[in-house]
Structures are given as C-alpha cells and as structure tokens.
Amino acid sequence: EDQVTQSPEALRLQEGESSSLNCSYTVSGLRGLFWYRQDPGKGPEFLFTLYSAGEEKEKERLKATLTKKESFLHITAPKPEDSATYLCAVQAGGKYNFNKFYFGSGTKLNVKP
C-alpha cells in the first residue's frame, strides 16, 4: 500500500539551531516527491520537487535531499519566520494513479527566538 510518513510530528528549535525533517515513503514507482510549507489557515506553498535518488535542491535556509526510501528537509540556522507545518507529498507512478498525490501528516516546526 502506498504510504507517506513524516517525522517528527512536531519539532521545537531555538533560533539558529539546525535540524532535519524526515519523509519516508513506500509507493509503487516514485514519479516525484514534493515539499510544501503550510501556514495555519492557508494553502500549502510549494518549496521543492525531487525526482530521483541523489537529487538535492536548496532555497535559502532549506535543503531537500532524496534517497530511494526517504527524503530529508534540512533547515540551517532557522529563524522564527520558518515556523510552519512542512508537508511532504509523493506522486506515485503506475498506469492508473499517476495523478494521485499522497500527503504525509506533516511536521509542525516551531522556532523560538
């Protein structure tokens, strides 16, 4: 069964304290892995797309990496404005479900000044 699991569920960091969020997946034929940031009551904001193992992408303090089983979102020297829920979504391959995205339950990040 296709599944996406994110850990930890919640993470509290001090400003400047680097850490990583994990997204592990079991899907039949990964076509893409997506990271989103979501603020309360707002739509998910697109961050990164990763397509193949070994791929890395960076944007400001964020860096996403992908292996065959999981993805990491590394946050370097976070600031309070990085506080949000970070969602991972996986697009499964296959003949009948290539349009379906599976979301993880998210990691709620709280960065204290």
Added chain:
Amino acid sequence: AAGVIQSPRHLIKEKRETATLKCYPIPRHDTVYWYQQGPGQDPQFLISFYEKMQSDKGSIPDRFSAQQFSDYHSELNMSSLELGDSALYFCASSLESGDTQYFGPGTRLTVL
C-alpha cells in the same frame, strides 16, 4: 505571478444544504485537483481533472461532484451537507497532469 484563485474564501451553510466552491487555476494550467483538509489533518485528495475530463478520484463522497469547464476553471458541488464536511477545501493546479501542484488559498466551509 498569478496564483490559483478560490471563491468564496469562507462559506457557512446549514446541514442538508448545498454548496458550490469555485477554483480558477493558474493561466495555462490544464489540470485541477481538489483536496479536503480537516483540522490538524493533512490534505486528503478528492478528485482531479485533466483537460476537462476527470482523471482520478480519491476519497470524494457520493454527495459531492465536480467538473472542469472549457476555460479550465473547476467547481466542486456539495449536497446534503453534514457537520463533518466542515473543513478547508483546497484547489491546486498544475501545468501538465502529474506536474508540480500549486495550491490556492482555500475555502473554509463551516456546516452548522
């Protein structure tokens, strides 16, 4: 840059009433997705359309229906509303079917 537009942003309905949510995708995007997000939950995929035809179906109740029109905007019709339908409803669009999805700001539906 233009983003996904959803209307209305907030909607309050009584039980058993009907509701229609609208989604206007990013220009040139031909694929639209609908999601339901309950409090503290991740978005749950409902249904998607590609080039005006339904392309995939998720956990959409039979009371709900949707379509995509010739201008690529989409509408989600919800009938016989229940208290449990109260949630944020997001629409997302992508340039091609299976490409990165960009989300709208959502419609908050409250069923009383």
